[in-house]
Amino acid sequence: MRAGFLAMAAMAMPLALAGCEAPPAVYVDGGYVRLNPNPQAPSAAYFKIHAGNEPIVLRGVMTEQAVRLEIHESVTQDGMASMRRIENMEIPARSTVSLAPGGKHIMLWSINPTALEAGKMSFTFIFSNGDRVIADAVIQKAGDDAESDHSSH
Numbered sequence: 001m002r003a004g005f006l007a008m009a010a011m012a013m014p015l016a017l018a019g020c021e022a023p024p025a026v027y028v029d030g031g032y033v034r035l036n037p038n039p040q041a042p043s044a045a046y047f048k049i050h051a052g053n054e055p056i057v058l059r060g061v062m063t064e065q066a067v068r069l070e071i072h073e074s075v076t077q078d079g080m081a082s083m084r085r086i087e088n089m090e091i092p093a094r095s096t097v098s099l100a101p102g103g104k105h106i107m108l109w110s111i112n113p114t115a116l117e118a119g120k121m122s123f124t125f126i127f128s129n130g131d132r133v134i135a136d137a138v139i140q141k142a143g144d145d146a147e148s149d150h151s152s153h
């Protein structure tokens with residue numbers, strides 16, 4: 001009996017060590033889309049991107065549910081609010097970068113009507129280490145909040 005127990009414990013140990021060495025992966029959550037009340041104008045999507053133990057760079061975002069997508073950053077220059085396109089986004093090790101109203105956001109043109117009806121969209125985030133992370137965003141109805149990022153587009 002005793003010998004059998006020891007053998008099992010010895011077998012379990014390498015597994016536990018492997019678990020410690022695996023770095024926590026990058027993940028994305030908290031997604032939502034703010035619909036522009038003007039259907040001709042772009043809408044914005046927001047997320048939280050969490051890095052693991054290593055710094056990581058977001059290289060791009062894709063969705064099949066919009067005609068066009070860009071990653072933007074809101075900037076205020078000489079008192080004028082505007083936006084610029086960003087290609088890469090660095091997420092420092094063990095930290096979170098929030099895409100939020102007034103800051104970085106994903107701009108969406110012509111969201112698929114089926115996605116609008118379903119009330120959610122799916123995005124794929126592509127990272128510098130080759131990871132592809134799929135994250136959903138709930139679509140918020142236009143007019144929930146008068147403040148919007150795309151008013152200056």
Ligand SMILES: [Cu+2]
Nearest residue numbers: 072083107150
């Ligand atoms: Cu924008």
